[in-house]
């Protein structure tokens with residue numbers, strides 16, 4: 001028996017952030033979040049199930065991964081295998097077209113692509129909404145990468161795994177763009193998973209964070225409905241800063257920022273002062289993302305080039321949801 005699945009998933013950047021779980025095992029979040037899927041960054045993943053394999057193996061960018069990384073994949077694939085009563089081992093090959101573990105959401109595209117590929121290989125054929133609840137169990141942010149455009153991750157109810165899923169909110173086809181200012185694309189020292197757990201455990205600001213993220217989300221969905229870019233941007237910038245403030249309140253304090261992150265934020269503020277609407281957000285890493293109008297991207301890039309190198313400025317438009325890849329689309 002040999003079954004194959006191949007899938008591409010794009011990364012997403014949260015405009016209303018997820019920073020903490022109410023249930024670690026099930027990846028149930030403390031609050032609902034909302035993101036923008038990006039076209040420029042993605043992961044392609046192949047899952048081969050073969051009854052001749054004696055163990056799971058996992059290759060990332062053609063490099064065989066160690067026991068710890070492979071065990072994470074095994075645990076994830078078991079969610080599907082248990083559902084179809086299958087014990088067949090897998091060979092997983094994944095290619096990140098995004099820096100890994102740098103705060104550019106590689107875990108989001110990774111587990112969304114793996115979910116899509118395993119959904120096909122296992123023959124489970126879950127619908128996208130249910131598939132998002134599976135992607136979630138690999139990495140919370142992966143819930144949202146199942147869909148394109150603006151996507152909400154609804155936090156769900158109580159400890160019911162199946163109620164916490166992604167919802168496509170809007171296709172973002174109204175002149176939305178994002179520019180990544182790559183400050184440092186090396187691996188972070190503190191994973192998102194550990195960082196958020198420490199924040200919940202020790203930051204006195206945590207309960208206020210959850211309250212404010214919840215009301216920000218309501219306001220943001222309204223702004224999206226009205227296609228009100230300024231309000232969308234203002235809430236994005238404010239929400240991101242509040243997440244980082246909450247982390248700074250942890251003990252020991254958590255900060256993913258570097259000096260050039262601050263320089264990037266100041267530069268964006270200056271550009272905004274010139275009358276071009278653009279707003280920053282940052283995740284668990286030093287890189288800065290600029291939410292802007294797609295039609296302003298070239299102008300903003302030129303202004304950023306006065307402070308940063310060409311290779312540090314990566315413009316992107318809105319990305320689509322997951323898609324299965326045919327033989328001819330698998331170019332590895």
Ligand code: ADP
Nearest residue numbers: 094100101102103104105106107108110191192
């Ligand atoms: P990021 O900011 O990139 O999302 P995280 O700390 O959330 O950083 O997640 C990084 C981790 O996600 C990696 O250490 C690895 O375990 C996992 N990961 C990244 N890319 C892949 C991939 N293509 N397939 C499987 N797991 C991946």
Ligand code: DP6
Nearest residue numbers: 014017018139140141192193283284
């Ligand atoms: C700051 O989804 O990477 O990017 O669920 O533990 O895998 P795990 O964490 P992850 O956390 C993402 C945190 C964030 C905000 C966001 O994407 O919502």
Ligand code: CO
Nearest residue numbers: 105107108192
């Ligand atoms: Co991540």
